[in-house]
Structure formats: structure tokens, C-alpha cells
Amino acid sequence: MLVVGALPRISPGRFATLLADAGSPAAGEALACWQAVAREGVDPLFALAVFHHESKLGTVGVVAQFDLRNPGATRTSRTGAGEPVEVPSRGQFVRYPNWTEGFRDLARRLVDPGYVYRQRGADTVEAIIPLWAPVSDGNAPGSYIRAVLDFMQRHAEEPVPGVPLEIALVPRGAANRPGYPLRVAWVTVHETANENPGADARAHQRFVHSGGGPEGVSFHFVVDDQRIVQLLPTTENGWHAGDGAQGPGNRTSVALELCVNRDGDWERTQEHGARLVVALCRAFGLTPEQVVPHQHWSGKQCPRRLLAQGFEGFRARVRQRLSAPAGEVIEIGPFKRRLGHGFLSLWRRLENNDPTLPLRILGWPLSDEFGYGAATYQVFERAVLKYAPNEPEPWRVHVAPLDEGAQVARWARERGLTA
Numbered sequence: 001m002l003v004v005g006a007l008p009r010i011s012p013g014r015f016a017t018l019l020a021d022a023g024s025p026a027a028g029e030a031l032a033c034w035q036a037v038a039r040e041g042v043d044p045l046f047a048l049a050v051f052h053h054e055s056k057l058g059t060v061g062v063v064a065q066f067d068l069r070n071p072g073a074t075r076t077s078r079t080g081a082g083e084p085v086e087v088p089s090r091g092q093f094v095r096y097p098n099w100t101e102g103f104r105d106l107a108r109r110l111v112d113p114g115y116v117y118r119q120r121g122a123d124t125v126e127a128i129i130p131l132w133a134p135v136s137d138g139n140a141p142g143s144y145i146r147a148v149l150d151f152m153q154r155h156a157e158e159p160v161p162g163v164p165l166e167i168a169l170v171p172r173g174a175a176n177r178p179g180y181p182l183r184v185a186w187v188t189v190h191e192t193a194n195e196n197p198g199a200d201a202r203a204h205q206r207f208v209h210s211g212g213g214p215e216g217v218s219f220h221f222v223v224d225d226q227r228i229v230q231l232l233p234t235t236e237n238g239w240h241a242g243d244g245a246q247g248p249g250n251r252t253s254v255a256l257e258l259c260v261n262r263d264g265d266w267e268r269t270q271e272h273g274a275r276l277v278v279a280l281c282r283a284f285g286l287t288p289e290q291v292v293p294h295q296h297w298s299g300k301q302c303p304r305r306l307l308a309q310g311f312e313g314f315r316a317r318v319r320q321r322l323s324a325p326a327g328e329v330i331e332i333g334p335f336k337r338r339l340g341h342g343f344l345s346l347w348r349r350l351e352n353n354d355p356t357l358p359l360r361i362l363g364w365p366l367s368d369e370f371g372y373g374a375a376t377y378q379v380f381e382r383a384v385l386k387y388a389p390n391e392p393e394p395w396r397v398h399v400a401p402l403d404e405g406a407q408v409a410r411w412a413r414e415r416g417l418t419a
């Protein structure tokens with residue numbers, strides 16, 4: 001199972017809920033931990049599975065006893081964060097300043113071009129674990145692999161909600177898989193410009209797998225009205241932007257192609273593309289302004305249909321979905337409300353202390369989540385919860401009617417968003 005260069009298979013909300021439910025000491029940093037791993041291009045569900053196998057999410061073993069804040073139970077640091085600690089009869093481990101740095105280091109070692117995983121092309125659970133926990137160190141990689149895969153299968157969510165995602169990577173060593181390290185700073189949107197019947201995602205998968213034509217093109221994802229196919233890991237560059245071997249389009253952006261085959265449903269393809277872009281923005285902490293047409297890099301008239309319709313329309317679709325994150329519908333009192341993105345885990349954590357506590361502190365939820373400015377809010381009787389992923393403190397509880405909360409609650413009331 002591909003876990004380096006793969007989209008997150010767990011949402012920040014579910015990640016937070018699993019840590020909170022286990023009584024993990026990392027629960028308070030859940031969102032920052034998820035982000036630290038996803039930003040490196042590593043699946044946070046894999047990091048969580050390793051954390052679970054090593055220390056039951058920080059609750060047992062040397063990680064708990066010696067307060068290491070070290071989800072991977074690593075003995076050295078690749079990021080430079082943390083300090084060595086000598087554990088009697090177990091040798092050296094790293095103690096990190098916080099859990100977030102521990103998670104960042106877990107992910108960084110997997111993508112670091114100067115380290116063993118990348119050098120040996122180990123990007124799947126099956127290839128990583130024997131290097132992570134070698135037999136020579138007294139480990140049993142076979143059972144470790146099974147435990148990680150089992151944990152991941154139990155807790156996996158769809159990386160792109162509602163759209164089947166297939167992974168069919170171009171083989172290493174192919175001319176159109178150059179393998180230069182990519183740190184995603186942009187999303188580049190293309191169209192295939194092939195309107196022939198049957199020119200769908202699978203057809204373009206075959207095209208890229210057989211060399212990508214005379215120019216040797218490649219891109220990370222191809223999208224049609226049925227599915228998304230991933231062709232390159234998000235941790236490696238492709239040749240798609242037409243701005244040269246060192247161009248920022250080719251070297252700092254992740255690329256998707258929208259199929260325009262006339263026997264496909266163009267509206268559905270755009271919707272699938274927007275959902276993929278939202279997943280990429282969440283994973284890499286990008287704003288809709290960092291989603292650009294191919295034209296941005298080379299002037300080429302691509303993506304032709306979206307440019308003709310106005311690229312801003314596609315961006316607006318992304319912006320709307322980004323600010324209205326998916327959640328779970330739970331029944332709270334007389335209301336059926338959608339609590340997500342960690343709002344639910346906050347509610348549950350309060351409930352765990354005292355079942356009446358969330359109601360006493362927050363009151364009934366009066367709205368679902370909604371986007372306002374760059375943040376997501378939810379209005380309760382006595383408070384307004386705010387989630388702003390790009391702020392240093394993404395979580396805020398505003399006690400209405402004292403501050404920003406009152407303003408947001410009024411805005412929501414005027415638009416009929418609250419009960």
C-alpha cells in the first residue's frame with residue numbers, strides 16, 4: 001500500500017477523534033500533527049498506525065514512560081528537532097519538544113532524499129516497515145506490517161469523498177518519471193484536449209504508462225466522470241507545465257488533467273476535479289489562489305474549457321468546498337447537526353468528562369458548519385466554534401455574544417443558516 005506520495009486516507013477530524021478516544025497525550029495537538037505529516041506528502045493514517053503499533057498512541061511503553069513525544073519511537077532525528085535520551089537497557093531514543101515535531105520527523109525521514117527510504121524507493125507499508133523495524137533490532141517485520149495494514153483498513157476514509165481513486169504509478173526509471181523531489185506549493189489544472197470518445201482516465205493512464213508521447217509528458221492525476229487515477233507520487237515532479245526542466249510549474253506544482261472526451265459527463269468530471277483539488281489543498285495547506293491553470297506557467301491555452309468558462313468559476317467551486325468541510329451527522333437533542341473537522345471530537349471530549357458538559361458550555365448547535373471568510377464556523381446557543389487551518393491556533397471557541405462570535409452568528413442568522 002502506497003503511503004509516501006499518497007493522499008491522506010484519514011480526515012483531520014477522524015484523526016483527532018481516534019487520539020481523543022484513546023486518551024492519547026497527543027490529542028491536544030491532533031490537527032497540527034495531521035498537518036505536519038500531510039505537508040510532507042505522507043499519509044497521516046500510516047503515521048497513526050505506526051504510532052498505534054509502537055506505543056498504543058502514546059499510552060504505553062518507553063514513549064509514555066519517558067515522555068518522548070515520539071510517535072515513531074525513533075532513535076535519531078532527521079529534522080534536527082528533539083534531543084537524545086538514554087533509556088536503560090533500550091538504548092537511545094529522541095525526545096521531541098512536542099508531538100507535532102515528533103510526527104513531522106516521522107514523515108520527513110520517509111521523504112528525505114539523503115536517507116535510506118527514498119534512496120531505496122521504499123514508499124509502501126510493505127517496503128518501509130522492514131527498514132523501520134529491522135530483524136537485526138529484534139523486530140518481527142511481518143507482524144508489524146500486518147498490524148499497520150489492519151489498523152489502516154479499519155480506519156481508512158475515502159481520500160477524495162465520493163470519487164473512486166486508483167493508484168497506478170508509472171514505473172521508476174521511466175523517462176517521464178524523473179523523480180526529482182517535489183514539495184507541493186501549487187496545484188496546476190490541465191485538460192487533455194482530446195475530445196475523442198473513449199479518451200478517458202484509463203486511456204490517459206495507458207498514454208502516460210507508454211511514455212507520454214514524443215515529449216514524454218506526465219502528471220500526477222487524471223480525472224474523468226467515473227474515477228481518478230494517480231500516476232505519480234505527490235512527492236515527485238512530473239513534466240506537464242511547459243516551463244522547462246527547472247520551471248516552477250514543473251518543479252513545485254502537483255498536476256491534474258481533466259478528461260474532455262465527448263462521451264463523458266463534463267459537469268461530473270469538473271466536480272471530481274474540484275474535489276481532488278480540495279483534498280490537495282487540505283493536505284498541503286494551499287489556498288484557492290494557489291490553484292492555477294496550466295496557462296499560468298507557460299501561456300498555453302490550457303485548460304481550454306475552464307479558461308473559456310472563466311477559471312475563477314472553478315476556483316470558486318473549490319473555495320466553497322474548502323470552507324464547508326465534510327463532517328459526521330450526529331443527533332444532538334432536538335437537532336440533527338453535522339459536526340465535523342474536529343468539532344465533533346471537541347464535543348465528545350467534553351462529554352467524556354461529564355455528559356452534560358458540552359450542553360452546559362456550548363448549548364445546542366444552532367447551525368451546521370459554514371464558511372465565512374477564510375474560516376469555518378459553527379454556531380451554538382452560547383458559543384461559536386471557529387476552525388481556521390492557516391492560523392497558528394486553528395481552533396477557537398468564541399463565547400457569544402462578546403466578540404467575533406456575535407458577528408458571525410448574526411451573519412449566519414441573516415442568511416437563515418441557524419435554527
Ligand SMILES: [Zn+2]
Binds near residue numbers: 189300
Ligand atoms: Zn495543460
